[in-house]
Amino acid sequence: MPSPRYHREIPQRYRLEAEKCKKCGKILFPPRLICPECGSKNFEKVILPENGKIITFTIIRVAPQQFEAEVPYAIAIVELENGVKITTQVVDCKPEDLEIGNSVKLVFRKIQEEGKTGIICYGYKAVLV
Amino acid sequence: MVGIIGYGSYVPRYRIKAEEIAHQWGKNAETIKRGLLLQQKTVPGLDEDTITISVAAAKNALKRAGINPKEIGALYIGSESHPYAVKPSGTVVGEALGIVPDFHTSDFEFACKAGTEAMFVSYSLVKAGVVKYAMGIGADTSQGAPNDALEFSASAGGSAFIFGKENILAELLFTHSFTTDTPDFWRREGAFYPHHGGRFTGDPAYFKHVQSAAKAILKKSGYLPSDFTYAVFHMPNGKFPLRVGKKLGFTNEQMKPGWVVNLMGNTYSGSSPTGFSATLDIAKPGDLILLVSFGSGAGSDAFVFKVTEKINEVRDKAEKVREMLADNPIYLDYGQYAKFREKIIMNE
Numbered sequence: 001m002p003s004p005r006y007h008r009e010i011p012q013r014y015r016l017e018a019e020k021c022k023k024c025g026k027i028l029f030p031p032r033l034i035c036p037e038c039g040s041k042n043f044e045k046v047i048l049p050e051n052g053k054i055i056t057f058t059i060i061r062v063a064p065q066q067f068e069a070e071v072p073y074a075i076a077i078v079e080l081e082n083g084v085k086i087t088t089q090v091v092d093c094k095p096e097d098l099e100i101g102n103s104v105k106l107v108f109r110k111i112q113e114e115g116k117t118g119i120i121c122y123g124y125k126a127v128l129v
Numbered sequence: 130m131v132g133i134i135g136y137g138s139y140v141p142r143y144r145i146k147a148e149e150i151a152h153q154w155g156k157n158a159e160t161i162k163r164g165l166l167l168q169q170k171t172v173p174g175l176d177e178d179t180i181t182i183s184v185a186a187a188k189n190a191l192k193r194a195g196i197n198p199k200e201i202g203a204l205y206i207g208s209e210s211h212p213y214a215v216k217p218s219g220t221v222v223g224e225a226l227g228i229v230p231d232f233h234t235s236d237f238e239f240a241c242k243a244g245t246e247a248m249f250v251s252y253s254l255v256k257a258g259v260v261k262y263a264m265g266i267g268a269d270t271s272q273g274a275p276n277d278a279l280e281f282s283a284s285a286g287g288s289a290f291i292f293g294k295e296n297i298l299a300e301l302l303f304t305h306s307f308t309t310d311t312p313d314f315w316r317r318e319g320a321f322y323p324h325h326g327g328r329f330t331g332d333p334a335y336f337k338h339v340q341s342a343a344k345a346i347l348k349k350s351g352y353l354p355s356d357f358t359y360a361v362f363h364m365p366n367g368k369f370p371l372r373v374g375k376k377l378g379f380t381n382e383q384m385k386p387g388w389v390v391n392l393m394g395n396t397y398s399g400s401s402p403t404g405f406s407a408t409l410d411i412a413k414p415g416d417l418i419l420l421v422s423f424g425s426g427a428g429s430d431a432f433v434f435k436v437t438e439k440i441n442e443v444r445d446k447a448e449k450v451r452e453m454l455a456d457n458p459i460y461l462d463y464g465q466y467a468k469f470r471e472k473i474i475m476n477e
């Protein structure tokens with residue numbers, strides 16, 4: 001994750017800031033320049049709800065190098081209360097205990113470090129509620 | 130009137146039992162449990178640090194305060210485990226909470242009392258009228274060296290307090306700070322684990338500073354120990370706070386609600402603030418609460434709070450400390466704990 005992109009994405013990663021199309025009402029997360037539904041470029045900022053449900057998930061047992069210490073870990077598609085679907089890690093649980101339909105809450109966690117001397121990247125993850 | 134308008138805590142899900150640490154080093158668990166009155170401690174997840182703990186505690190404080198984060202004019206985070214040596218934790222926490230960009234922030238460090246320093250400065254800025262609201266946080270993910278007595282206590286967690294002049298749930302009536310140069314515990318820049326000065330850690334450090342700060346604030350306020358419903362003292366282990374409280378004339382009943390150390394360990398900058406948070410969780414309007422922190426080096430901050438009617442309205446708006454302590458903990462063995470705390474040397 002290059003530092004400039006991480007910095008640009010802080011509002012969505014830290015505060016779950018999404019865009020709502022002023023023309024058709026579609027909520028875009030991550031935000032985009034043009035609405036894929038109606039082509040409009042007019043948006044208003046909305047904050048996504050923190051609560052949702054697991055739609056599906058997979059357990060990662062062979063991870064990229066920077067996530068090796070965390071295996072096995074779960075990556076899930078979570079449908080938030082307003083219908084927006086996001087892909088996120090599910091933490092603070094044994095992956096074998098997870099089930100489709102579990103209620104989750106998004107929390108603020110460390111995502112990765114750019115080595116021992118680089119910046120620390122933060123963002124959202126899900127925990128069971 | 131100035132006081133707390135919102136408070137909140139965060140307790141990580143992971144725990145390690147005293148037995149597990151004692152077994153690793155061939156020590157007798159019963160001796161530790163009887164001597165230090167510690168059963169277990171919290172352990173931060175691999176993706177948790179002082180910044181994430183601060184954000185979680187602050188979100189609970191915001192739920193109880195019910196204010197727009199943009200109205201917070203100052204944010205201070207006290208910790209001895211800030212993730213960056215240079216780059217304030219407050220910049221990330223302020224961004225995550227949506228306080229940015231019109232606010233003042235700084236990181237505080239004073240061993241275990243950095244959290245109450247953040248509270249003291251937040252209170253003072255609101256009282257002076259410089260900002261409308263200010264938030265003070267104490268949070269830590271502290272490390273004890275392997276096979277050191279501190280390994281049984283050094284834990285993770287934190288609490289956040291928002292100060293304001295309206296809708297106060299606990300009025301801050303008096304403060305007093307007592308500070309000297311005492312070399313009881315320190316960590317030099319770049320050193321991974323702290324050192325402690327053996328015999329310096331008891332009487333000349335903890336007991337002297339906590340007692341002096343407590344006696345001074347009792348004199349200043351005119352209150353007697355018996356006037357207080359509750360008292361919270363810094364909890365480096367289970368025994369010290371109960372002993373210092375007794376010396377000062379407080380009973381175990383007054384200290385019990387805030388005495389979370391047996392289940393949580395010493396959360397350093399988050400220790401006495403989290404004991405205070407657990408006390409607010411059960412306090413009633415009119416209750417007087419004494420809070421005295423201690424930070425090695427050494428100093429103590431003392432506060433006298435009076436709980437208002439507002440507490441009944443906001444208490445249930447966020448999770449309480451004892452609920453988080455009881456809520457489905459995940460117990461680690463020593464090997465998992467060593468990995469979580471990055472005590473294992475890996476090949477780069």
Ligand SMILES: [Zn+2]
Nearest residue numbers: 021024035038
């Ligand atoms: Zn549209």
